[in-house]
Amino acid sequence: MTRTYEANDIQVLEGLDAVRMRPGMYIGSTSARGLHHLLWEIVDNGIDEAANGYASTIEVVLNKDNSVTVKDDGRGIPVGIHDTMKVPGVQLVFTQLHAGGKFNTNNYNYSGGLHGVGAAVVNALSRWLEAEVHVDGKKYMQRFESYEEKGKIMAGKPVSQLTCLGSTDLQGTMVTFLPDDRIFESIQMNKDVISKRLKELAFLNKGIKMILTDKRTEKTTSVSFHYTGGLIDFVEYLNEDKSAIHPEVIYLEGERDDIRAQIAIQYTDSYTESIFSYVNSIPTSEGGTHETGFKTAVTKVLNDFVRKQNLYKGKNGGLTGEDFREGMTAVIAVNMHNIQFEGQTKTKLGNTEARAALESIVSEQLQNYFENIDNQQTLKLILDKAVNAAKVREAARKAKDITRKKNSLEGAPLVGKLASCTGRDPKINELFLVEGDSAGGSAKQGRDRQFQAILPLRGKPLNAEKKRLDQVLANEEFRTIISALGTGIDEDFNISNLKYNKVIILADADQDGAHIRAILLTFFFRYMKPLITHGHIFIGLAPLYKVSKGSRTEYAYSDDELKAIVKKIGKGYTIQRYKGLGEMNPEQLWETTMNPANRSIIEVSIEDAAEAEKLVTILMGDKIDSRRQYITNYANFNKKDIFQEMGV
Ligand code: TTJ
Numbered sequence: 001m002t003r004t005y006e007a008n009d010i011q012v013l014e015g016l017d018a019v020r021m022r023p024g025m026y027i028g029s030t031s032a033r034g035l036h037h038l039l040w041e042i043v044d045n046g047i048d049e050a051a052n053g054y055a056s057t058i059e060v061v062l063n064k065d066n067s068v069t070v071k072d073d074g075r076g077i078p079v080g081i082h083d084t085m086k087v088p089g090v091q092l093v094f095t096q097l098h099a100g101g102k103f104n105t106n107n108y109n110y111s112g113g114l115h116g117v118g119a120a121v122v123n124a125l126s127r128w129l130e131a132e133v134h135v136d137g138k139k140y141m142q143r144f145e146s147y148e149e150k151g152k153i154m155a156g157k158p159v160s161q162l163t164c165l166g167s168t169d170l171q172g173t174m175v176t177f178l179p180d181d182r183i184f185e186s187i188q189m190n191k192d193v194i195s196k197r198l199k200e201l202a203f204l205n206k207g208i209k210m211i212l213t214d215k216r217t218e219k220t221t222s223v224s225f226h227y228t229g230g231l232i233d234f235v236e237y238l239n240e241d242k243s244a245i246h247p248e249v250i251y252l253e254g255e256r257d258d259i260r261a262q263i264a265i266q267y268t269d270s271y272t273e274s275i276f277s278y279v280n281s282i283p284t285s286e287g288g289t290h291e292t293g294f295k296t297a298v299t300k301v302l303n304d305f306v307r308k309q310n311l312y313k314g315k316n317g318g319l320t321g322e323d324f325r326e327g328m329t330a331v332i333a334v335n336m337h338n339i340q341f342e343g344q345t346k347t348k349l350g351n352t353e354a355r356a357a358l359e360s361i362v363s364e365q366l367q368n369y370f371e372n373i374d375n376q377q378t379l380k381l382i383l384d385k386a387v388n389a390a391k392v393r394e395a396a397r398k399a400k401d402i403t404r405k406k407n408s409l410e411g412a413p414l415v416g417k418l419a420s421c422t423g424r425d426p427k428i429n430e431l432f433l434v435e436g437d438s439a440g441g442s443a444k445q446g447r448d449r450q451f452q453a454i455l456p457l458r459g460k461p462l463n464a465e466k467k468r469l470d471q472v473l474a475n476e477e478f479r480t481i482i483s484a485l486g487t488g489i490d491e492d493f494n495i496s497n498l499k500y501n502k503v504i505i506l507a508d509a510d511q512d513g514a515h516i517r518a519i520l521l522t523f524f525f526r527y528m529k530p531l532i533t534h535g536h537i538f539i540g541l542a543p544l545y546k547v548s549k550g551s552r553t554e555y556a557y558s559d560d561e562l563k564a565i566v567k568k569i570g571k572g573y574t575i576q577r578y579k580g581l582g583e584m585n586p587e588q589l590w591e592t593t594m595n596p597a598n599r600s601i602i603e604v605s606i607e608d609a610a611e612a613e614k615l616v617t618i619l620m621g622d623k624i625d626s627r628r629q630y631i632t633n634y635a636n637f638n639k640k641d642i643f644q645e646m647g648v
Contacts, residue, residue, distance in 0.1 A: 016097055016155045019124035023183055026121045035184045036193055038122045042070040042175050045119060047201060047281065049074030050208045055172065059211040060194060066187045066216075067128075067178040076135035076173050079162060088162040090131055090142050094123040095158065122177055123156035125184075129177040139168040146180065153182065199225045203237070204281050204333055206230030231264035231331045238276070238329050242268035245327070245385065246378040250369055254361035259336040259354055261361050263294065266329050267382055271389075271468050272526065273325040277332040279339050279349050285606060288342070288349030290334045293358030295321050301366045305383060312387050319390045324382075326389040334358070344533055345606075396470035418484050419444045419454040431484060431500040432540070432594070433457055435507040435516050439581035439589070443506070446586030447594055453500065455484055457516070469527075478523060489527040495534060503531065504601055506540040506593065508580040521604060529606075538601040542581050542593045549573040555592045557600060 023030050027037040046058040055074030078089030097120050123129045128145045144156035179187040198210040202225035209226040227233040232249045250265040277284045277291050299321040342350040370379045431453045434440040440456020486499040507513035543555035545562045556562035
């Protein structure tokens with residue numbers, strides 16, 4: 001039976017006022033992340049409508065005044081009068097906290113997490129909000145504003161009743177809101193962040209067209225995302241710069257105990273595993289029960305085939321899960337009720353029932369897939385790759401034993417190049433990984449040796465993404481880093497042995513430097529991930545220019561900063577451009593880049609590191625075209641431009 005959705009279905013739970021008092025409780029924070037959360041709150045409503053088959057297009061418009069419009073072509077928010085509240089559904093949706101059919105699970109399929117706190121929260125944190133609903137040939141509008149009363153700021157109150165503005169041929173909901181600049185650190189939304197998320201939502205919600213229009217710049221720009229293949233398209237996109245070992249993406253889906261799962265898998269010739277998982281369209285970067293269930297099933301199904309075909313005669317039992325995930329790119333999307341998040345960043349699914357559901361769905365579907373006569377070639381390629389991975393793992397184990405013995409027997413033979421610090425407190429000690437011997441030399445002389453250790457890196461460390469563990473361990477640069485940090489790597493990693501609180505990467509601001517940074521980040525991402533999630537990895541920023549006038553010296557870390565400094569100090573200055581860290585003397589390097597009082601360092605987030613991995617794939621991968629493309633797009637071969645522009 002199809003139930004119709006009416007104004008009465010909207011449950012009224014509590015008033016609005018609390019939201020402005022404690023925005024963090026509703027949207028996490030008032031930083032850029034919280035600001036964007038407002039948008040996702042509204043977009044989620046459109047997605048729900050589309051996921052239920054009533055809308056096909058969702059458009060986000062960034063307006064010149066920093067207001068944002070979200071529009072769908074769904075059924076429209078109810079305009080009827082609510083029985084007990086005696087006001088239209090629209091007004092309830094934007095003024096009553098937790099009002100909205102989402103919490104009445106008869107109409108909406110899924111909701112979860114911070115997502116789904118409701119459109120009223122968005123209204124409460126906006127200067128104003130306008131809702132326009134086109135339904136049954138009529139167009140309705142209602143506007144809400146925040147206002148001051150006796151010096152107190154009141155949250156979005158209706159300034160008009162829901163009004164019919166005439167007839168329309170259209171259908172759907174359009175919401176425009178201006179985030180409140182008294183609440184948020186900034187109210188400028190980031191186009192790249194939005195574009196990336198809309199693209200992800202378009203992959204996760206097959207067939208929904210997502211449009212992003214930016215009217216804030218002189219020229220209006222627009223991008224749209226529309227994937228009829230859903231997760232299959234997603235995996236193809238992720239593997240764009242890699243080489244797949246089988247042509248077709250494996251697609252599985254099923255439902256158990258009210259938990260729906262969709263999975264897409266494709267193996268490439270790389271040695272790493274890239275699994276992206278979601279629950280109700282929310283990324284679960286820390287994985288969780290759904291990923292565990294998936295992995296268990298893959299290991300079990302593939303090991304059965306290995307056993308049946310008698311493919312592996314290794315000594316220490318069968319193949320491990322990791323053997324079967326080498327080179328695997330997979331996306332897992334789960335939809336379920338009452339989701340619970342755990343973990344450091346609350347991005348790990350905790351519901352135990354998801355594990356059983358995924359294990360059951362994936363076991364059954366994957367088994368079917370590989371029993372199909374058409375898929376035997378794919379099965380063979382995957383099993384061969386896994387068997388090979390197991391053999392290499394054995395070799396790596398031996399290599400590791402050797403490394404470990406070396407470390408324990410000879411103390412620190414691998415850290416010969418390391419200039420360690422004299423202080424013994426890991427809570428304050430810092431390790432600088434410095435590109436090149438000459439910058440390394442300056443850093444050693446310029447540092448505060450009490451708490452700063454220097455490790456110069458000669459040449460490029462090898463690409464951690466392309467190499468297997470045994471090859472990474474064979475590389476001297478990486479071995480030195482590993483011994484210096486003291487934590488061990490991979491499954492032996494133990495953060496309590498970390499000898500430095502901050503690990504700061506200092507590389508030149510050129511293409512090579514970017515490459516070294518990306519390689520190091522990929523290495524940490526792959527083999528020492530907790531260093532990143534616990535906030536121990538940093539990028540050090542060195543100045544690009546030195547501006548001198550008489551005895552006065554200032555440093556610029558960007559072209560914009562250079563312009564500002566030059567403007568400030570007036571005529572008669574000289575500019576020195578640093579082509580690399582090596583051009584700075586020890587005092588300058590200390591003053592600008594290492595002294596905690598003056599320096600700028602950026603903490604690396606797990607997203608940065610994941611991005612770095614993609615960059616490494618592009619720069620080092622086999623697909624020459626995309627490498628050329630990247631270098632053409634980003635390499636700045638003509639540094640003269642900035643000087644020309646300034647007339648220097
Ligand atoms: C309302 O009752 C009729 C069936 O559809 C129900 C509904 O709520 N539809 C709906 C809400 N479509 N789109 C929305 C919506 C879209 C945006 C952009 C923002 C909000 C708050 C709701």
